[in-house]
Amino acid sequence: MNYKLNNGKDKKISSAFKKLLELIMHERKSLSIAMIATVVCSFAELSTPMIIGYAIDNYIKNKDIHGLMISGIFLFLMYLVWMVFTYVQNMMTGMTGRKVLFDLRNKIFKKLQSLPISFFNQNKNGDLISRMNNDTDKLNLFFSQSLVQAMRNVFIILGALIIILILNPSLGLVAIIPAVIILIISVLLSSINERVNAKNLQSLGGLSSEIQESLLSFKVIIAFNRQDYFLKKFNESNENNFKASVKADIMNKTFIPLFDLASNVGQLSVLCYGAYLVSTGSITVGLLITYILYLAHFYDPLKHLAVIWPSFQIAMTALNRIYEILNLKSNIRIIPGGAGSDNDHFLEFKDVSFCYEEGKYVLKDMNIQLNKGKTYAFVGPTGGGKTTTASLMARLYDPTEGVIYLEGKDIRSYEHKDLSRKIGFILQDAFLFSGTIKENILYGNDEYASYTDEQLAQLLKDSELDGLLEKFSDGLRTVISPDETTISLGEKQLIAFMRAVLRKPELLILDEATANIDTVTEQFLEKILSRLPKETIKVIIAHRLNTIEGADTIFFVNSGKVVKADSMQMAVDMLINEKRES
Ligand SMILES: Nc1ncnc2c1ncn2[C@@H]1O[C@H](COP(=O)(O)OP(=O)(O)OP(=O)(O)O)[C@@H](O)[C@H]1O
Ligand SMILES: [Mg+2]
Known part of the structure; x- marks a missing residue:
C-alpha cells in the first residue's frame, strides 16, 4: 500500500x-x-x-x-x-x-x-x-x-x-x-x-530531513572524513529552501x-x-x-x-x-472475523507474497506451516527474505497477497494485545525505546503492567532471566536509549530477549538474536530457552549454523522463495551452491 x-x-x-x-x-x-x-x-x-x-x-x-x-x-x-x-x-x-x-x-x-x-x-x-x-x-x-x-x-x-x-x-x-x-x-x-x-x-x-539524516550519520561522516559529501547535500537543501x-x-x-x-x-x-x-x-x-x-x-x-x-x-x-x-488509513487494522483455514497448524503461510515497494516482490508464493512444540530454522543468503518472513509472522506487516493463519484464523482478525501475548520476537534490529529496562520489558504487556520492581525481579528470577539483568548496573531501573552510543548491540538483544521470553509466548521468533552475544551468554540463553514450555514453537534465524543444530525443520530462504531442506547438510549445500552461482 x-x-x-x-x-x-x-x-x-x-x-x-x-x-x-x-x-x-x-x-x-x-x-x-x-x-x-x-x-x-x-x-x-x-x-x-x-x-x-x-x-x-x-x-x-x-x-x-x-x-x-x-x-x-x-x-x-x-x-x-x-x-x-x-x-x-x-x-x-x-x-x-x-x-x-x-x-x-x-x-x-x-x-x-x-x-x-x-x-x-x-x-x-x-x-x-x-x-x-x-x-x-x-x-x-x-x-x-x-x-x-x-x-x-x-x-x-x-x-x-x-x-x-x-x-x-x-x-x-x-x-x-x-x-x-x-x-x-x-x-x-x-x-x-x-x-x-x-x-x-x-x-x-x-x-529538516537533511539535517536529521546528517545528525544520524555524523559518526560515519567523521569516521570516513566525508564532511564534503554531506556539506554538499546540505547546501543543496539549504539553497533550495532559500530560493523557495x-x-x-x-x-x-x-x-x-x-x-x-x-x-x-x-x-x-x-x-x-x-x-x-x-x-x-x-x-x-x-x-x-x-x-x-x-x-x-x-x-x-x-x-x-x-x-x-x-x-x-x-x-x-x-x-x-x-x-x-x-486522512491516511492504516492497513494494519483488525478485520472482523476473517477467513478461516481447515488445517490445524499453529501458524500457516498460504500463498503469501510481499513487497515493501509496489511491484518489487521480496517474498513470492510462500507456503509454510509451523506446529506446536517444534523448532524451525530459517537460513539463506543475506537479503534473501528471512527478516521479512519473521516480520510477517509477528504482523509487523500484512502480506501483499495471500493469507497468514494463526490457529486457523486470519492473523489480521486478532487484537494486537492477543497477538503480542501469543507471539514474541527478537528481531535483528531490537525495537527498544528511551526509558528504563523495566519500561522496555513491560511495554505492551498488560499482564504484568502493574508489577512493582520487586515483583518483576522475582518473575525474572522464576524464568531464570535474572542472570541477564546483572549485566546492567542499575538493574531494572537502568535507563537506556536505543541509540547505540549508550548501549551495545548485544545488550539491546538481551533486553529484547527478556521482554519476549517473559511473556512465555506460544511462538518465539529469534532473528539473529544471539549474533552479537558472547558464547558464554549464548549458552546461558540456550539454557533459558530449553526451559520454556515444551509446546513453545521456536523460529530461529541465524547465519551461524551451529545455532540451528537442534532444529526439527530447516527452511532455506532465497530471493523470496522458501524451500524445505531435509537435513543440515542439505542446507549447507544449498548455501554453498547459492554463493557459487552469485
Ligand atoms: N524496509 C524495507 N524497505 C524496502 N526494502 C526492504 C526493507 N527491508 C528489507 N528490504 C529488502 O527486502 C529484501 C529481503 O530483506 P530481509 O531483511 O528480509 O533479508 P534477510 O534474509 O533477513 O537478510 P540478512 O541475512 O542480511 O538479515 C532485501 O532485498 C532488502 O533490501
Ligand atoms: Mg535479516
Whole structure:
C-alpha cells in the first residue's frame, strides 16, 4: 500500500479552509464570545467617524461647546468599549486557537501511532517532524496573530462598506472601484501564490530531513572524513529552501503595495469628487470628513488583510499537509472475523507474497506451516527474505497477497494485545525505546503492567532471566536509549530477549538474536530457552549454523522463495551452491 505523503499538492486552499472551519466549530463557546466581542468593538470603532462628522456639522459650526463636550464623552466611551472588547476578542480567539492546536497535535500523534511500519519506511522522519513542528507552528502563528485581526477587519470592512454606500451611493461607488480592481488581481494571482507557499513548506521539510539524516550519520561522516559529501547535500537543501522562501516572500509581499496604491487612489478620488459635491452644496463638509474617515476604515483593514493573506495561505497549506497524515488509513487494522483455514497448524503461510515497494516482490508464493512444540530454522543468503518472513509472522506487516493463519484464523482478525501475548520476537534490529529496562520489558504487556520492581525481579528470577539483568548496573531501573552510543548491540538483544521470553509466548521468533552475544551468554540463553514450555514453537534465524543444530525443520530462504531442506547438510549445500552461482 502506498503511504508516501505528497505535500498536499492536490489539495486546494478552499478544502483546507473547510477543515479549519470544522476544527474551530468544535470550540463553539469561545468562538461565539470572540464573535460577539468582534461585533461590539467593530460597532464602537465604526461609530466614531459618525460622532465626529455630526459634531462638526452641528456643534463646531454653531459653536456649541456643551454639545461638543457631550460628543467628546461619547467618543471616549466608544474608545473604552473598543478597548475592553478588543481585549475579550484577543483572549477568546487565542483560546480557540490554542485548543484547536492542542487537539490537532494530539490527533497527529495518535494517527502516527496507528500507522503501519510501511508508512515510516516510505516517508522521511525529518519531513514528519517538520509537519509536526513547523506546520503546526505556522498554524499557531496564524491563530495567535492573524485570526483576531482577520475577524475584526472583515467586520469593519463590511460595516464601513455599508455605511459609505448608504451615506452617499455615488461617492461610495467612486471610493470602492480601486478596491474591486485590486481584489480581482489578487484572486488571479492567488493560485501562483498558493503554489510558491506550498513549495516553500516542502523545501523546509526537505531541509529538516537533511539535517536529521546528517545528525544520524555524523559518526560515519567523521569516521570516513566525508564532511564534503554531506556539506554538499546540505547546501543543496539549504539553497533550495532559500530560493523557495525568497520566491514566496516576493509573491506574498506583492499584495501590500498594491493595496496601498488602491487606498491612496480611493482617497484621492473621494477627495476630488467630494470637494466638487461640497461646492455644489450636495453634501456638507462634515459629511465629507466623515466619508474620508470611513474610507480609512475601509482601506486600512483591507491593507491589513493583504498582510494577513499570505500567513493565511501558508497556514492553509500547512493544514493540508497535516491532513495528508490524518486522512491516511492504516492497513494494519483488525478485520472482523476473517477467513478461516481447515488445517490445524499453529501458524500457516498460504500463498503469501510481499513487497515493501509496489511491484518489487521480496517474498513470492510462500507456503509454510509451523506446529506446536517444534523448532524451525530459517537460513539463506543475506537479503534473501528471512527478516521479512519473521516480520510477517509477528504482523509487523500484512502480506501483499495471500493469507497468514494463526490457529486457523486470519492473523489480521486478532487484537494486537492477543497477538503480542501469543507471539514474541527478537528481531535483528531490537525495537527498544528511551526509558528504563523495566519500561522496555513491560511495554505492551498488560499482564504484568502493574508489577512493582520487586515483583518483576522475582518473575525474572522464576524464568531464570535474572542472570541477564546483572549485566546492567542499575538493574531494572537502568535507563537506556536505543541509540547505540549508550548501549551495545548485544545488550539491546538481551533486553529484547527478556521482554519476549517473559511473556512465555506460544511462538518465539529469534532473528539473529544471539549474533552479537558472547558464547558464554549464548549458552546461558540456550539454557533459558530449553526451559520454556515444551509446546513453545521456536523460529530461529541465524547465519551461524551451529545455532540451528537442534532444529526439527530447516527452511532455506532465497530471493523470496522458501524451500524445505531435509537435513543440515542439505542446507549447507544449498548455501554453498547459492554463493557459487552469485
Ligand atoms: N524496509 C524495507 N524497505 C524496502 N526494502 C526492504 C526493507 N527491508 C528489507 N528490504 C529488502 O527486502 C529484501 C529481503 O530483506 P530481509 O531483511 O528480509 O533479508 P534477510 O534474509 O533477513 O537478510 P540478512 O541475512 O542480511 O538479515 C532485501 O532485498 C532488502 O533490501
Ligand atoms: Mg535479516
